[in-house]
Amino acid sequence: xxxxxxxxxxxxxxxxxxxxxxxxxxxxxxxxxxxxxxxxxxxxxxxxxxxxxxxxxxxxxxxxxxxxxxxxxxxxxxxxxxxxxxxxxxxxxxxxxxxxxxxxxxxxxxxxxxxxxxxxxxxxxxxxxxxxxxxxxxxxxxxxxxxxxxxxxxxxxxxxxxxxxxxxxxxxxxxxxxxxxxxxxxxxxxxxxxxxxxxxxxxxxxxxxxxxxxxxxxxxxxxxxxxxxxxxxxxxxxxxxxxxxxxxxxxxxxxxxxxxxxxxxxxxxxxxxxxxxxxxxxxxxxxxxxxxxxxxxxxxxxxxxxxxxxxxxxxxxxxxxxxxxxxxxxxxxxxxxxxxxxxxxxxxxxxxxxxxxxxxxxxxxxxxxxxxxxxxxxxxxxxxxxxxxxxxxxxxxx
Amino acid sequence: xxxxxxxxxxxxxxxxxxxxxxxxxxxxxxxxxxxxxxxxxxxxxxxxxxxxxxxxxxxxxxxxxxxxxxxxxxxxxxxxxxxxxxxxxxxxxxxxxxxxxxxxxxxxxxxxxxxxxxxxxxxxxxxxxxxxxxxxxxxxxxxxxxxxxxxxxxxxxxxxxxxxxxxxxxxxxxxxxxxx
Numbered sequence: 001x002x003x004x005x006x007x008x009x010x011x012x013x014x015x016x017x018x019x020x021x022x023x024x025x026x027x028x029x030x031x032x033x034x035x036x037x038x039x040x041x042x043x044x045x046x047x048x049x050x051x052x053x054x055x056x057x058x059x060x061x062x063x064x065x066x067x068x069x070x071x072x073x074x075x076x077x078x079x080x081x082x083x084x085x086x087x088x089x090x091x092x093x094x095x096x097x098x099x100x101x102x103x104x105x106x107x108x109x110x111x112x113x114x115x116x117x118x119x120x121x122x123x124x125x126x127x128x129x130x131x132x133x134x135x136x137x138x139x140x141x142x143x144x145x146x147x148x149x150x151x152x153x154x155x156x157x158x159x160x161x162x163x164x165x166x167x168x169x170x171x172x173x174x175x176x177x178x179x180x181x182x183x184x185x186x187x188x189x190x191x192x193x194x195x196x197x198x199x200x201x202x203x204x205x206x207x208x209x210x211x212x213x214x215x216x217x218x219x220x221x222x223x224x225x226x227x228x229x230x231x232x233x234x235x236x237x238x239x240x241x242x243x244x245x246x247x248x249x250x251x252x253x254x255x256x257x258x259x260x261x262x263x264x265x266x267x268x269x270x271x272x273x274x275x276x277x278x279x280x281x282x283x284x285x286x287x288x289x290x291x292x293x294x295x296x297x298x299x300x301x302x303x304x305x306x307x308x309x310x311x312x313x314x315x316x317x318x319x320x321x322x323x324x325x326x327x328x329x330x331x332x333x334x335x336x337x338x339x340x341x342x343x344x345x346x347x348x349x350x351x352x353x354x355x356x357x358x359x360x361x362x363x364x365x366x367x368x369x370x371x372x373x374x375x376x377x378x379x380x381x382x383x384x385x386x387x388x389x390x391x392x393x394x395x396x397x398x
Numbered sequence: 399x400x401x402x403x404x405x406x407x408x409x410x411x412x413x414x415x416x417x418x419x420x421x422x423x424x425x426x427x428x429x430x431x432x433x434x435x436x437x438x439x440x441x442x443x444x445x446x447x448x449x450x451x452x453x454x455x456x457x458x459x460x461x462x463x464x465x466x467x468x469x470x471x472x473x474x475x476x477x478x479x480x481x482x483x484x485x486x487x488x489x490x491x492x493x494x495x496x497x498x499x500x501x502x503x504x505x506x507x508x509x510x511x512x513x514x515x516x517x518x519x520x521x522x523x524x525x526x527x528x529x530x531x532x533x534x535x536x537x538x539x540x541x542x543x544x545x546x547x548x549x550x551x552x553x554x555x556x557x558x559x560x561x562x563x564x565x566x567x568x569x570x571x572x573x574x575x576x577x578x
């Protein structure tokens with residue numbers, strides 16, 4: 001077999017090393033910006049002592065975590081306790097393999113697509129690996145042998161299973177119009193201008209998907225798994241030192257990857273007013289610019305993550321379940337029906353599909369809200385307790 | 399030995415070890431986790447066969463959804479380690495042995511048949527394998543088959559799932575009314 005070693009081994013290895021390090025540096029940047037942006041939003045300074053503007057703070061934190069005593073409590077299930085942080089970190093890290101982070105560039109005759117692997121089933125791969133992320137939380141919680149940890153883990157697994165459905169259903173409209181499961185083709189299918197991007201055509205699905213991403217990453221307002229006021233620190237109560245840090249790295253990594261996926265699916269990928277074609281398609285300059293555009297878009301979306309954290313309060317458990325099952329899921333389902341129907345009727349007219357999706361989502365939300373209001377009225381007439389059915393299962397544990 | 403063969407032996411070994419671990423561990427949580435490892439290795443085997451879609455579905459449905467529910471239930475019920483007494487006894491043991499022998503016979507029959515009918519390692523077989531690996535089955539083809547040739551089985555399956563769904567809702571609803 002004649003294999004071109006440069007194409008088969010050297011280029012992929014360089015890309016993998018580049019992306020893996022970019023992710024880790026991205027985590028450090030997120031730790032810094034989360035604390036500084038939070039400080040800015042709350043009209044205080046945030047950490048600003050280590051290095052210029054406090055930029056070296058994440059390194060100081062990392063050193064502190066590394067040198068702390070690695071404590072393993074006596075009552076834990078040791079193998080699983082040690083394994084759990086890795087089970088959370090690895091899925092968060094390998095999803096990025098299929099995300100296209102730029103167009104392509106030609107160096108020394110090799111056309112290099114800026115993506116580690118363009119799988120046939122790209123989007124399914126993301127869903128598959130996302131669904132594995134829950135194990136780290138659940139196993140960590142169970143192995144800690146602590147009731148607060150277990151409650152956090154149970155909450156989180158229920159939440160992740162519920163919102164995974166929305167995650168999967170919300171993208172089907174996008175897949176129908178781009179007629180491909182490959183992430184590169186989905187990104188390429190969106191035009192250069194913002195009004196040609198998927199988030200306008202599938203606006204309700206975009207909102208549902210984004211919300212589900214927030215839930216999957218366990219971020220506020222969905223961080224019931226680690227609600228400090230109720231559960232100490234939730235599933236990582238018993239973790240200290242570097243193992244605790246790995247839980248946090250995994251959370252930030254899944255935020256970064258989640259943002260990158262949203263940008264690819266809904267926000268046009270590396271497109272921005274044709275800027276990505278400066279220097280000709282496939283040239284090094286165009287490749288670098290497209291990467292920069294993708295990078296900035298992901299960064300802006302990450303800012304939204306922090307922004308939401310300081311805007312919305314945490315949901316209550318039954319509110320979380322009601323919101324996921326009774327609002328997000330019907331909206332995602334309506335986007336499938338409407339996109340499919342209008343695609344046939346209007347022969348793929350993007351404008352009509354976009355309008356139809358929004359109208360359908362409004363109707364669905366109105367119907368659900370009306371039914372819930374009626375349900376609540378009849379219930380409060382019968383007895384004066386709020387609907388707390390989903391909590392019943394947890395009461396048994398407590 | 400080509401790369402596919404090496405990967406086949408790795409994934410095959412992992413899935414076998416995982417499957418043995420499922421029945422060897424005393425603790426249900428460890429068994430469940432071993433089962434996840436097995437499912438994952440099987441997804442790897444599907445990828446080698448060029449069935450990317452099946453591999454993804456295997457991970458999403460089995461490793462991602464069903465096993466999470468398994469773990470959920472095990473944790474909620476807080477099952478302890480199984481003791482020797484909890485193992486199969488009496489009549490159950492007999493049934494288990496008979497079923498086990500039947501299953502083993504089936505496996506051996508399939509293996510022998512496959513070995514007799516296709517010459518493993520022959521050029522034709524290798525070419526076929528290479529063609530499968532290099533031209534993975536497109537998801538598009540699966541969709542087309544499901545909605546044309548296999549439309550009836552597909553619809554029947556979805557009806558069964560719908561019936562199960564409605565059944566669950568009815569069961570949950572009844573419990574609610576009695577409690578209220």
